[in-house]
Amino acid sequence: MAKAISQKAHEKYNATHYPGTRQMCVKCDRPTGFCEDDALYTDEGYGPLCKICYDATEEANINNDLYRRGRMQ
Numbered sequence: 001m002a003k004a005i006s007q008k009a010h011e012k013y014n015a016t017h018y019p020g021t022r023q024m025c026v027k028c029d030r031p032t033g034f035c036e037d038d039a040l041y042t043d044e045g046y047g048p049l050c051k052i053c054y055d056a057t058e059e060a061n062i063n064n065d066l067y068r069r070g071r072m073q
Contacts, residue, residue, distance in 0.1 A: 025050040 005013075023032040023039055025048065032039060032050045040054040041047030049057070 023048045025053050027053040 023034055023036065025032050027049060030050050032048050034040060034048065039048035040051065042057055042059050
């Protein structure tokens with residue numbers, strides 16, 4: 001099992017290996033702000049996406065509407 005590295009080691013690695021451990025949005029090429037475990041993908045597997053690009057998908061609009069109506073938890 002891989003051992004987690006320290007925040008300082010992450011920063012050092014990211015500084016010399018762009019994008020490093022950062023996830024980049026496949027649509028706009030900005031950092032997603034998420035790690036692999038909580039990355040945003042469409043149901044079809046398109047991603048990872050940043051929050052802005054994910055929220056612009058039709059899927060996100062449908063899911064948000066269902067959530068507001070109490071059909072998703």
